[in-house]
Amino acid sequence: MDFLVWYFIRNSKNNLNSFTPLVLLQVTASASNLKILLTFLKVGALLYGSGYVLFAYLDAELVSTGFLTRQELIDAVAVGQFTPGPVLSTATFIGWQLNGFWGAIAATVGIFLPSFIFVAILNPLIPKMRKSKIIAAFLDAVNIAAVAVIVAVCVEMGKDTLTDWRTILIAVLSIIAVFVFKNMNSAFIVIGGALTGYLLTLI
Numbered sequence: 027m028d029f030l031v032w033y034f035i036r037n038s039k040n041n042l043n044s045f046t047p048l049v050l051l052q053v054t055a056s057a058s059n060l061k062i063l064l065t066f067l068k069v070g071a072l073l074y075g076s077g078y079v080l081f082a083y084l085d086a087e088l089v090s091t092g093f094l095t096r097q098e099l100i101d102a103v104a105v106g107q108f109t110p111g112p113v114l115s116t117a118t119f120i121g122w123q124l125n126g127f128w129g130a131i132a133a134t135v136g137i138f139l140p141s142f143i144f145v146a147i148l149n150p151l152i153p154k155m156r157k158s159k160i161i162a163a164f165l166d167a168v169n170i171a172a173v174a175v176i177v178a179v180c181v182e183m184g185k186d187t188l189t190d191w192r193t194i195l196i197a198v199l200s201i202i203a204v205f206v207f208k209n210m211n212s213a214f215i216v217i218g219g220a221l222t223g224y225l226l227t228l229i
Contacts, residue, residue: 058124066134066135069084081103084116084120099120100186107212117137118130118133193223195226200215203218
């Protein structure tokens with residue numbers, strides 16, 4: 027397989043156009059990578075509302091089926107919060123947890139690909155959709171449902187993370203920071219929580 031990939035790269039007039047299919051070939055060549063790709067493709071196609079709804083889908087698709095532990099999912103959430111970019115970057119880290127580099131590529135392609143397809147299809151229809159009261163009401167309902175799912179995920183993850191007075195204190199301080207300093211970048215809250223957790227372990 028590696029010799030075949032190298033041959034096409036060396037003999038191509040346009041490396042970018044030829045390399046992309048080879049990456050997809052490498053991703054789908056392994057059964058485990060194909061499983062990761064299809065799982066995140068499904069999640070990406072069904073995901074709606076905020077990116078934080080992602081965690082509910084991942085809990086159902088990966089934790090409930092035994093591919094990932096709840097703690098590993100929580101670690102992935104932390105990485106997604108700490109790194110720059112959309113929260114969907116959590117998928118990349120989870121793919122890496124499941125099957126290394128190519129697992130990360132498969133998860134990233136799977137989670138983002140549906141959004142590009144849907145945007146291309148729906149973009150011409152958006153002006154008409156905005157004028158429809160029925161669709162506007164539907165989107166409002168979707169947003170409410172998304173908030174409910176986020177709350178449910180927070181409750182479930184809270185059960186696994188709020189295990190002692192230190193974690194509870196960090197959670198309370200973080201909530202206060204979010205609602206008092208509304209313009210504060212969430213990265214500072216994450217970093218502050220990490221530093222507070224480290225200092226509390228020294229007590």
